[in-house]
Amino acid sequence: MRTFDKSYSLLDRASKVVPGGIPGHQSPTLLVFGSSPCYVERAEGARFWDIDGNEYIDYMCAYGPMVLGYNHPKVEQAARAQGQMCDTGNLPTQRYVELAERLVGIVPIADWAIFGKNGSDVTTYACRVARAHTGRNKIIMAEGSYHGIGAWCTPFETGITPEERVNMLPFQYNDTEEFKRLLEANSQEIAGVILTPFRHEAFHDSEMPAPGFLETVRKTCDDIGAVFVVDDVRAGFRMHMGGSLESFGVKPDLICFSKALGNGHPISACVGKDGLKDAASQVFFTGSFFSAAVPMAAALATLDEMEAIGSVDLMYERGEMLKDGMLDQADEHGQEVNYSGPVTIPFMTFAGEDGWEKSKLFCKECYDRGVFFHPFHNWFISAAHTEEDIKKTLEATNAAFKRVKQEMG
Amino acid sequence: MRTFDKSYSLLDRASKVVPGGIPGHQSPTLLVFGSSPCYVERAEGARFWDIDGNEYIDYMCAYGPMVLGYNHPKVEQAARAQGQMCDTGNLPTQRYVELAERLVGIVPIADWAIFGKNGSDVTTYACRVARAHTGRNKIIMAEGSYHGIGAWCTPFETGITPEERVNMLPFQYNDTEEFKRLLEANSQEIAGVILTPFRHEAFHDSEMPAPGFLETVRKTCDDIGAVFVVDDVRAGFRMHMGGSLESFGVKPDLICFSKALGNGHPISACVGKDGLKDAASQVFFTGSFFSAAVPMAAALATLDEMEAIGSVDLMYERGEMLKDGMLDQADEHGQEVNYSGPVTIPFMTFAGEDGWEKSKLFCKECYDRGVFFHPFHNWFISAAHTEEDIKKTLEATNAAFKRVKQEMG
Numbered sequence: 082m083r084t085f086d087k088s089y090s091l092l093d094r095a096s097k098v099v100p101g102g103i104p105g106h107q108s109p110t111l112l113v114f115g116s117s118p119c120y121v122e123r124a125e126g127a128r129f130w131d132i133d134g135n136e137y138i139d140y141m142c143a144y145g146p147m148v149l150g151y152n153h154p155k156v157e158q159a160a161r162a163q164g165q166m167c168d169t170g171n172l173p174t175q176r177y178v179e180l181a182e183r184l185v186g187i188v189p190i191a192d193w194a195i196f197g198k199n200g201s202d203v204t205t206y207a208c209r210v211a212r213a214h215t216g217r218n219k220i221i222m223a224e225g226s227y228h229g230i231g232a233w234c235t236p237f238e239t240g241i242t243p244e245e246r247v248n249m250l251p252f253q254y255n256d257t258e259e260f261k262r263l264l265e266a267n268s269q270e271i272a273g274v275i276l277t278p279f280r281h282e283a284f285h286d287s288e289m290p291a292p293g294f295l296e297t298v299r300k301t302c303d304d305i306g307a308v309f310v311v312d313d314v315r316a317g318f319r320m321h322m323g324g325s326l327e328s329f330g331v332k333p334d335l336i337c338f339s340k341a342l343g344n345g346h347p348i349s350a351c352v353g354k355d356g357l358k359d360a361a362s363q364v365f366f367t368g369s370f371f372s373a374a375v376p377m378a379a380a381l382a383t384l385d386e387m388e389a390i391g392s393v394d395l396m397y398e399r400g401e402m403l404k405d406g407m408l409d410q411a412d413e414h415g416q417e418v419n420y421s422g423p424v425t426i427p428f429m430t431f432a433g434e435d436g437w438e439k440s441k442l443f444c445k446e447c448y449d450r451g452v453f454f455h456p457f458h459n460w461f462i463s464a465a466h467t468e469e470d471i472k473k474t475l476e477a478t479n480a481a482f483k484r485v486k487q488e489m490g
Numbered sequence: 491m492r493t494f495d496k497s498y499s500l501l502d503r504a505s506k507v508v509p510g511g512i513p514g515h516q517s518p519t520l521l522v523f524g525s526s527p528c529y530v531e532r533a534e535g536a537r538f539w540d541i542d543g544n545e546y547i548d549y550m551c552a553y554g555p556m557v558l559g560y561n562h563p564k565v566e567q568a569a570r571a572q573g574q575m576c577d578t579g580n581l582p583t584q585r586y587v588e589l590a591e592r593l594v595g596i597v598p599i600a601d602w603a604i605f606g607k608n609g610s611d612v613t614t615y616a617c618r619v620a621r622a623h624t625g626r627n628k629i630i631m632a633e634g635s636y637h638g639i640g641a642w643c644t645p646f647e648t649g650i651t652p653e654e655r656v657n658m659l660p661f662q663y664n665d666t667e668e669f670k671r672l673l674e675a676n677s678q679e680i681a682g683v684i685l686t687p688f689r690h691e692a693f694h695d696s697e698m699p700a701p702g703f704l705e706t707v708r709k710t711c712d713d714i715g716a717v718f719v720v721d722d723v724r725a726g727f728r729m730h731m732g733g734s735l736e737s738f739g740v741k742p743d744l745i746c747f748s749k750a751l752g753n754g755h756p757i758s759a760c761v762g763k764d765g766l767k768d769a770a771s772q773v774f775f776t777g778s779f780f781s782a783a784v785p786m787a788a789a790l791a792t793l794d795e796m797e798a799i800g801s802v803d804l805m806y807e808r809g810e811m812l813k814d815g816m817l818d819q820a821d822e823h824g825q826e827v828n829y830s831g832p833v834t835i836p837f838m839t840f841a842g843e844d845g846w847e848k849s850k851l852f853c854k855e856c857y858d859r860g861v862f863f864h865p866f867h868n869w870f871i872s873a874a875h876t877e878e879d880i881k882k883t884l885e886a887t888n889a890a891f892k893r894v895k896q897e898m899g
Contacts, residue, residue, distance in 0.1 A: 094587055094591075095586070098594050100771035103781075104604055104776060106776045120582055120586075121579040121581045122575065123575045123576055129576070129579060141580045143578045146778055161570070167530050167533045167561075168754055169755075171516070171538065172512070172540070173529055174541075175531075178508065182503075192507070193509055194507060199608070199611070200777065210649060212650075213649040229777070230774060230776060237772075239618070239622045239772045240617070240620075240621045242621070242657050244653040248651050340778050345577055345782075347607055347756050347778075362510035367639060368514070368609065369553060369555055371608075372512075372516060
């Protein structure tokens with residue numbers, strides 16, 4: 082039985098000087114409060130250690146960034162070398178151009194790239210480019226989709242004015258008919274559509290795009306001259322190196338990347354087609370650290386290593402192994418589960434649950450056995466997960482399923 | 491005569507794959523196009539080298555972040571040590587709590603702190619906290635003030651909808667009477683006021699707060715229960731360690747920091763009074779890299795070093811030396827100039843200019859002599875500027891003034 086005394090004692094200390102103790106998606110109230118750690122001390126490869134010294138095989142990958150594993154030697158070496166030259170400067174470094182060229186080389190739809198820090202920076206920027214390009218204001222998005230903390234999309238509306246969301250038109254992800262109706266009814270006003278490559282918001286099973294859905298979005302956008310934006314912040318480089326929609330053979334106009342791009346270094350990117358470049362250059366997009374060179378050197382090294390080791394295929398293999406193992410175990414322990422999403426970005430819930438009690442117990446039992454899953458948010462496989470890691474993980478999940486059956490049937 | 495061949499050749503290459511070549515505030519069209527560098531290769535202390543190998547004593551400090559000088563050994567050592575433990579993780583590290591405690595200890599009005607990446611993140615967050623706290627929507631801001639690229643404030647409106655700005659009420663910075671009228675006319679709707687500690691937007695002489703101006707803002711905010719937000723992103727830690735308004739003896743409710751806080755590492759902070767903490771905890775504020783530990787370790791080391799060496803006093807000394815020297819030279823060469831702003835964040839323009847031709851020529855002549863000023867944007871002194879640097883700088887500025895007189899009278 083692990084203890085989290087240092088975690089919760091530091092959380093108490095934090096609560097005095099930090100609103101909510103730990104703000105945002107890392108809040109312990111969004112994990113298994115009392116039974117999950119609150120602070121990390123160290124991380125390496127596919128593992129991390131919390132401040133109580135508990136070790137975990139990690140399936141959250143810092144909520145996505147760690148695609149090659151924590152503290153990756155080649156990435157960190159490139160970052161350190163660049164840091165000794167220049168990071169944040171008066172002007173960009175050559176890394177900016179090299180990274181743009183690299184993304185243009187890797188991502189089929191990309192003719193250009195621009196860089197920010199946060200996923201929110203680029204999803205918001207992409208909407209502005211769509212507006213600048215079309216001279217229209219309305220943007221279609223899927224209800225509940227997470228695109229960051231922009232006023233137009235943040236999931237919690239406290240502090241947001243109604244006017245900031247009035248140009249967003251929501252529809253149900255995958256509802257092709259509703260999408261077509263919405264688009265046709267507003268065709269003269271629609272600047273664009275922003276979608277994640279599959280439905281992956283928290284507290285919800287993931288949903289892959291329905292057959293024909295993405296193709297309809299592409300075609301109807303073309304029909305009315307609207308811009309098709311893909312928010313690939315979460316899924317990027319875990320489904321396909323060229324943008325996740327390449328998996329489905331559909332070409333968007335703009336793609337937003339972040340998370341995995343720099344293997345933990347803070348960087349985001351918007352890439353797009355040539356036809357959008359003029360509009361893209363007219364939207365003011367800047368920040369003190371947007372052209373910082375260390376995350377760009379890290380991203381170049383991350384892209385190199387992902388290509389060199391074939392990280393997407395590797396993660397699919399490991400992801401299949403985890404999925405097959407867990408589904409067998411669920412069956413064996415009489416648990417009906419929904420295992421959803423691409424296997425590289427999987428999520429598992431217990432079917433027919435009213436609350437999330439089985440999910441919470443399952444995760445708690447995994448924490449106690451040194452495996453870190455999330456009860457409410459999709460997980461992430463990295464290229465650092467070895468077969469041995471998956472085998473050890475499956476020992477923990479087997480015990481966790483067994484306990485869930487014992488306690489909750 | 492310096493050449494910038496590599497800079498402009500790389501800019502050509504960039505133009506193919508980056509919208510605008512170099513986006514945002516670093517665009518060469520915002521410097522002296524053709525006569526200023528476009529890319530930096532290396533930076534150290536108060537100096538940087540562009541990719542053509544030209545060396546400069548730097549008075550832009552990466553537009554603010556470099557308060558102790560580039561590549562500061564103590565800051566980088568702290569960053570490296572933290573990087574080997576954990577940077578971006580599933581959870582924050584103890585550094586988050588330590589940095590919040592540290593800011594609470596340094597900044598008199600601060601009872602709490604929360605961290606983001608960009609200045610824009612925290613200025614936008616502060617407006618949301620003001621709205622959450624008051625249940626009102628309107629925010630007063632000074633016309634033309636730069637608070638980042640939020641839709642509510644970005645200086646270039648391409649891609650922005652009118653609705654996103656409808657709750658902003660602009661007035662002229664320092665116009666106390668207009669401010670009072672605006673506030674009284676809308677008192678039931680005003681959530682807060684956001685101001686920079688002095689007026690410092692680009693393409694404009696800086697203006698210190700008029701006597702009584704900040705006091706009036708403080709008092710009238712109190713009268714109607716509105717929140718007084720200071721955007722200290724640019725000026726923070728160059729006027730006072732406790733927030734720039736401490737220089738004037740006025741206490742705001744929320745302060746936004748970024749730039750200098752991490753000496754170049756990407757971090758921003760919003761600090762506030764206890765009475766705002768509930769509202770602050772209700773506004774969703776998150777990002778993949780917001781709790782990354784390396785910039786926090788860097789910020790802790792930066793704060794330590796700033797306190798240890800008395801960086802604010804040191805920068806005021808150097809700043810006075812530069813100002814005195816340049817004003818003497820201007821006088822000697824018959825140039826009437828406006829030398830504005832705090833001496834640690836100075837700006838100089840040529841009085842009565844219709845365009846910016848003298849400013850551009852002056853800067854060009856300085857570039858040719860290895861000194862980097864900006865023709866349109868305020869400058870920054872750092873603690874790395876030595877007396878020797880200022881002396882060398884004054885040799886360059888003397889020659890530049892002389893040339894301005896020769897060429898333009």
